[in-house]
Amino acid sequence: MSRAAVPGLPSQHPIGAQLPALYADDDFAQRFTAGLDTVLAPVFTTLDNLPSYLDPRLAPADFLSWLASWVGGVDDPRWPVELRREAVARAVELHRWRGTRRGLIEALRLVLGVSAEVSGDGGASWSRTGGGELPPPPADEVLVRVWPHREGGAYEVDADRVRSLVRTLCPVHTVCRVEVLSGPPAGEGR
Numbered sequence: 587m588s589r590a591a592v593p594g595l596p597s598q599h600p601i602g603a604q605l606p607a608l609y610a611d612d613d614f615a616q617r618f619t620a621g622l623d624t625v626l627a628p629v630f631t632t633l634d635n636l637p638s639y640l641d642p643r644l645a646p647a648d649f650l651s652w653l654a655s656w657v658g659g660v661d662d663p664r665w666p667v668e669l670r671r672e673a674v675a676r677a678v679e680l681h682r683w684r685g686t687r688r689g690l691i692e693a694l695r696l697v698l699g700v701s702a703e704v705s706g707d708g709g710a711s712w713s714r715t716g717g718g719e720l721p722p723p724p725a726d727e728v729l730v731r732v733w734p735h736r737e738g739g740a741y742e743v744d745a746d747r748v749r750s751l752v753r754t755l756c757p758v759h760t761v762c763r764v765e766v767l768s769g770p771p772a773g774e775g776r
Contacts, residue, residue, distance in 0.1 A: 597623035598630055642674035650674055657681075660697055672696065685757045693755055694732060700743050703731045703771060728760050733767040 601619035602609075609615040638644040642653055650670050654661035659677030661670055673696055680696070683689030687704040694702045706728045713721055732748050745766045756762040 592628055592631075595624075595627045595631060597627040598634065599626075601626075642671045645671075669696075669699075684755060690730065690752065690755050694730075694748065694751060695735065697751060698732075698744070698747055699735050700732045700748065701735045701770065702733075705729045705731075728756060728762045729765065730762055731765045731767055731771055733770055 600623050602616045602623070605615060605619065632639070639646070639649060640653070642650060645653055647667050647670075650667075651661045651663065653659075654670075654674045654677065657674065657677040658681060659674045661673060663670075665673070676692075676696060680689060680693055683692060690704055691702045694700050713719070730748075730752050732743055734743055743766050745764070748766060749764050752762050752764050
């Protein structure tokens with residue numbers, strides 16, 4: 587990622603025009619400062635457009651990976667640029683919902699383009715008595731059903747990528763089982 591290699595980029599703040607009147611007609615001073623303008627023009631352009639660099643929907647495509655690393659977002663250079671922008675823009679929101687049913691469904695839709703249904707909560711238990719016997723572990727498991735999202739055409743579901751993402755996003759204390767369906771579950775009007 588380099589912003590310096592922009593041929594012929596004019597400086598918005600030429601140094602020669604800001605010199606005292608004594609140097610206004612000095613050919614050497616004007617040529618010397620024009621050389622500095624060439625070096626500084628990309629810096630001024632970047633600083634003038636800094637808000638655009640920090641907005642994932644406007645940032646240059648080669649800046650998205652770096653921006654994703656700032657917010658802990660997922661970025662895959664193989665994805666279309668618009669999906670990469672959306673993943674970075676929604677990273678903080680997805681972190682807020684991480685480990686929840688909603689967060690898992692949203693991440694599967696955003697990252698893999700699939701629809702999902704999550705049932706079961708994995709359960710959690712505790713004891714009100716300090717130092718007492720631990721309660722039995724919860725028997726429930728989380729079932730994640732995934733099917734192709736048919737918005738703008740049919741897509742195939744990569745089961746290995748789904749399982750990998752579910753393993754990453756499910757809370758550690760839960761057992762998550764993944765079912766890949768060919769279409770929406772019965773009764774689902776999608």
